Amino acid sequence: MxxxxxxxxxxxxxxxxxxxxxxxxxxxxxxxxxxxxxxxxxxxxxxxxxxxxxxxxxxxxxxDGSQGLLTWLEFAPEVKSVQPWLREAARRHGVDMELLKAIITVESGFKADAVSPRGAVGLMQIMAPAEQAARLLDPRANVHAGAAQLARLIKRFGRIDVALAAWNAGEGRVARHGGQMPPIPETQAHVHLVLELYWALLQRSxxxxxxxxxxxxx
Known part of the structure; x- marks a missing residue:
């Protein structure tokens, strides 16, 4: 309603x-x-x-500052093409589709073939051994792998913001800071961006x- x-x-x-x-x-x-x-x-x-x-x-x-981006996320062909996998992964792994969409936007801009200088692969920029990298270039496999990993991090740390920090900086760094947000500016900025977009997407849906x-x- x-x-x-x-x-x-x-x-x-x-x-x-x-x-x-x-x-x-x-x-x-x-x-x-x-x-x-x-x-x-x-x-x-x-x-x-x-x-x-x-x-x-x-x-x-x-x-207020995100209406253009929200409109792009609603109509862009590259976003629409992975919507079925986002819905499927959200149901299977118990993670909000809006959160998956926010992470993908910040991580790769919905470029399914993106590979970072550090070797992070695909839509959700997942770190994986070289022998698994090719599989993660498949959008469906990448989204499911990312959703499963995110669900595990949320369960481990109990909070979305800390789970996102672990996603960006690594579980070890978060654990060394008592399971809290580590004082790393890059990680804090990353978490802030994802949560801002997640909030905007939730408000729309x-x-x-x-x-x-x-x-x-x-």
Whole structure:
């Protein structure tokens, strides 16, 4: 259910929130809960009904600088060609498809034949012995191998950000820092980029999955 589909149910909620104008802000969280309020309570909220006042303006959220990239991810042929494998891998390994898509975007830009100077291969830039590298140039095999590896890292470290740090810097470095984010600028920047894009992709996909509604007082 999209947030806009919930609007007929929100008139009383807006009154309770003390809205002086027909204006509604909201977002859908990772659990599929739609949060709505009469004003943006933080940067996660975006306008879903009405026009923001001049003095209030639009609070810049995490999506604001990424609309062009999100549009490219929605329509690019190289992205569409691997969508079936992304869905398949997400179901099989229990990893969000949006997270897989964010990692691939940052790692390889959806270039299935990408090989880094260090020998990382394919869409998800997986390190592998030379005898396995050719197999990982196959998009389906690469996505499944990457999703399985990511699922294992999330299970081991218990947090997506730390799992992404282990993906970038290696499990050993993360383990040596007590299972926390290591103080490596390159790794921290990598994790930040992936999570920013993951958030934007979730915000675009989760409204269709919202099953609960929370109205927040201003």
């Amino acid at each position: 999209r947030i806009r589909a919930l609007l007929p149910l929100l008139a009383s909620g807006l009154a309770l929130a003390g809205a002086a104008r027909a204006e509604l802000w909201g977002y859908v969280d990772g659990a599929g809960v739609a949060h709505v309020a009469a004003r943006p309570l933080n940067s996660r909220y975006s306008l879903v009904l009405g026009t923001p006042s001049a003095e209030q303006g639009r609070v810049p959220g995490k999506q 989760l409204p269709a999955q919202a099953r609960q509604l929370r109205i927040h007082s201003s």
